[in-house]
Amino acid sequence: MRHSIRIAVGPVQFRIGSDWAGPVAALGHLYAGYPQDDTRPADATVRLYANRPWRRWLRPSVHIGGDYIVPDALPLPLSMGLLAAEMGMNLQVALGWRRHLLLHASAVARDDRSVILSGASGSGKSTLAALLGESGWRLMGDEFTLIDPASGDALAFPRAVSLKNEAIAEVEARVGPARLGPLLAGTPKGDIRHLIPRADAVAAMHEPVRPALLLFPQFGGAPAIERIGQGEAFVRLTEASTNYIALGEAGFAALTRLVRETPAFTIAYPDSATGMSLVEQLWALAPR
Amino acid sequence: MSAIRTLVELLAGCRNAADLAPREWDGVIAVARAEALLATLAHRIDGAALPEPVARLLADARAAADVATAQALWEAEMARRALAPAGVDFVLLKGAAYAAADLPCAPGRQIGDLDILVARDALPGAEAALITAGWEWVKEDVYDDAYYRDHMHELPPLIHKLRDRMIDVHHTIIPPTARPSPDAASMLDRAIMLPNGYKVLHPFDRMIHCAAHLFADGDLAGGLRNLWDFHCLTRDFQARGDGDSDTPEGALGYDAWLGDMRARARLWGLGPAVRRASHLSAALFENAGDYRRLSLGDRLFRARLLARDDWGRETRPFLRLAFYIRSHWLRMPPLMLARHLWTKWRKGHAAAR
Numbered sequence A: 001m002r003h004s005i006r007i008a009v010g011p012v013q014f015r016i017g018s019d020w021a022g023p024v025a026a027l028g029h030l031y032a033g034y035p036q037d038d039t040r041p042a043d044a045t046v047r048l049y050a051n052r053p054w055r056r057w058l059r060p061s062v063h064i065g066g067d068y069i070v071p072d073a074l075p076l077p078l079s080m081g082l083l084a085a086e087m088g089m090n091l092q093v094a095l096g097w098r099r100h101l102l103l104h105a106s107a108v109a110r111d112d113r114s115v116i117l118s119g120a121s122g123s124g125k126s127t128l129a130a131l132l133g134e135s136g137w138r139l140m141g142d143e144f145t146l147i148d149p150a151s152g153d154a155l156a157f158p159r160a161v162s163l164k165n166e167a168i169a170e171v172e173a174r175v176g177p178a179r180l181g182p183l184l185a186g187t188p189k190g191d192i193r194h195l196i197p198r199a200d201a202v203a204a205m206h207e208p209v210r211p212a213l214l215l216f217p218q219f220g221g222a223p224a225i226e227r228i229g230q231g232e233a234f235v236r237l238t239e240a241s242t243n244y245i246a247l248g249e250a251g252f253a254a255l256t257r258l259v260r261e262t263p264a265f266t267i268a269y270p271d272s273a274t275g276m277s278l279v280e281q282l283w284a285l286a287p288r
Numbered sequence B: 001m002s003a004i005r006t007l008v009e010l011l012a013g014c015r016n017a018a019d020l021a022p023r024e025w026d027g028v029i030a031v032a033r034a035e036a037l038l039a040t041l042a043h044r045i046d047g048a049a050l051p052e053p054v055a056r057l058l059a060d061a062r063a064a065a066d067v068a069t070a071q072a073l074w075e076a077e078m079a080r081r082a083l084a085p086a087g088v089d090f091v092l093l094k095g096a097a098y099a100a101a102d103l104p105c106a107p108g109r110q111i112g113d114l115d116i117l118v119a120r121d122a123l124p125g126a127e128a129a130l131i132t133a134g135w136e137w138v139k140e141d142v143y144d145d146a147y148y149r150d151h152m153h154e155l156p157p158l159i160h161k162l163r164d165r166m167i168d169v170h171h172t173i174i175p176p177t178a179r180p181s182p183d184a185a186s187m188l189d190r191a192i193m194l195p196n197g198y199k200v201l202h203p204f205d206r207m208i209h210c211a212a213h214l215f216a217d218g219d220l221a222g223g224l225r226n227l228w229d230f231h232c233l234t235r236d237f238q239a240r241g242d243g244d245s246d247t248p249e250g251a252l253g254y255d256a257w258l259g260d261m262r263a264r265a266r267l268w269g270l271g272p273a274v275r276r277a278s279h280l281s282a283a284l285f286e287n288a289g290d291y292r293r294l295s296l297g298d299r300l301f302r303a304r305l306l307a308r309d310d311w312g313r314e315t316r317p318f319l320r321l322a323f324y325i326r327s328h329w330l331r332m333p334p335l336m337l338a339r340h341l342w343t344k345w346r347k348g349h350a351a352a353r
Helices: A021-030 A078-096 A125-133 A166-172 A199-203 A230-240 A249-261 A272-285 B003-012 B024-034 B038-044 B052-083 B094-100 B120-132 B142-151 B184-190 B203-215 B223-240 B248-252 B254-267 B271-285 B296-305 B317-331 B334-352
Strands: A003-009 A012-018 A044-049 A061-066 A101-110 A113-118 A138-141 A144-147 A161-164 A184-187 A190-195 A210-219 A224-228 A264-269 B114-117 B135-137 B158-160 B166-170
Touching: A003 A021, A012 A021, A012 A078, A021 A078, A044 A078, A044 B024, A061 A078, A078 A101, A078 A144, A078 A184, A078 A190, A101 A125, A101 A230, A101 A249, A113 A125, A113 A230, A125 A138, A125 A161, A125 A166, A125 A210, A125 A272, A138 A144, A138 A199, A144 A249, A161 A166, A166 A190, A210 A230, A210 A249, A210 A272, A224 A230, A224 A272, A230 A249, A230 A264, A249 B052, A264 A272, B003 B024, B003 B038, B003 B223, B003 B271, B024 B038, B024 B052, B038 B052, B052 B094, B052 B114, B052 B120, B094 B114, B094 B203, B114 B184, B120 B135, B120 B158, B120 B166, B142 B334, B184 B203, B203 B223, B203 B254, B203 B271, B223 B254, B223 B271, B223 B296, B254 B271, B271 B296, B296 B317, B317 B334
Parallel strands: A012 A044, A113 A210, A210 A264, B114 B166
Antiparallel strands: A003 A012, A044 A061, A101 A113, A101 A138, A101 A144, A161 A190, A184 A190, A224 A264, B135 B158, B158 B166
């Protein structure tokens, strides 16, 4: 392809090709501080392409392709090329990665132990993880948390955090503009702006961490904490995993071990500050 | 060299995997994934000295394929439990058959739907038994449903409502509206019972089915994988030397056996498909990419089979389109094709509005 870039996030080496220079330059800015090994072969290929040759210039629209594709996925305008790249990278991991049990969850770590936050879009898991990552925690990732079936450890996937809507202003108030990507206004997912994780979080991205807490956040409503049983945590996490079925017995073993060894809670919170304090409160009580 | 040519040479064993430059793997992995051959490649070059990330990725692919194969065989078991009490005798086809019989092409081979063959007069019984056991129709459309029942070699696809897996119940191996006319009754007759209780096609018919699927039906999508199957089935033939112990032909030796297989294919109008499969699998996977003896026609097929670039993208759009048109041309006589396309076009038009 005309333009390309290689990016390593956690254990995954991506190769991203594009018909346009723009998305590649934007990725280059977001991932400039990530480790770079040009000889390492790619685990996953993403392609950003124009469906017809003239659509490179005429109302340019970015189709998302790669090793794995979603049929009939709608293209995005070139101004949202960065979002297309992010979606393409997520797709390859969600559908193609088999080395670890994949949880659609954010995670943060402290003292070699991690808090895993799982929830649907809008639950605030990305925002909470991003804010905790600026307040004494190591950000492990805002989208995927990987569980190693052999050791039971959690592994980081610290891609650039995808901040949405109100979360943008909250984070803008805390970090300098050098750590933020361009504002992508009015995307199909709302306004989006990417946050570059702190350098120490990127440097530590290969270090496995013991899961210590499983949280299911729910944004909105009065502050509340509720302990949930292993069975419920298990079912919630099978729904949050993109490769649980494909992994077969290994996935079942990894997930049962996770819910047996890790206390799980739902938390409801009206605002980020409360959410963060609930996490700290549970952390203080978590078994060591 | 293009990545897809490298992939072919790695499968053929005429290129040493340890000699690839690290970044050559980018393309090889992408095209192998696109052709559903990554786990096959992973088994083929298992043990080679590879860059560590490649070795790990290929180990992942092998492990994933093991799980997928176990799931596919479980699906065969589910079909057996549904059909046996109803007295429906069935034969496993393609991927599930290769896995059940543990053929050389089985390790790492991707298995999609469960394909089975039953006698034509057993179709209603099979359909009823499967529906009782939890399979459901996928195609709601009246025209599609009627088209399958009147003109296809299989029932409309069924999906199991709990396991979300598809079963294709065939009564022959290519559409009855196509020109070749394989004798399904004879195939069922000669099917082999495996020690594990499943039936698979006789080795002749496995090769004929594979070649028919490749060159007498369809547009060659996924063709490289099917050609690799054919190559492995050929090698399986050769490795046994005396053919299959439970067939009298075995005593005659490999060449005579191959001759018998070809005669059977010719009888059904599938001689050209088998010939083409033999030529192309030999050229790609045995003769180290020596294409000099290929006819002009074979070369067009070769170009179609290898139409992918180093990013895994499809190339040669006009050739692909030509093969797509050919697939419809093979499937039905011209008048019927015109009627079919007209109905489909009108439906597409109505849906668009």
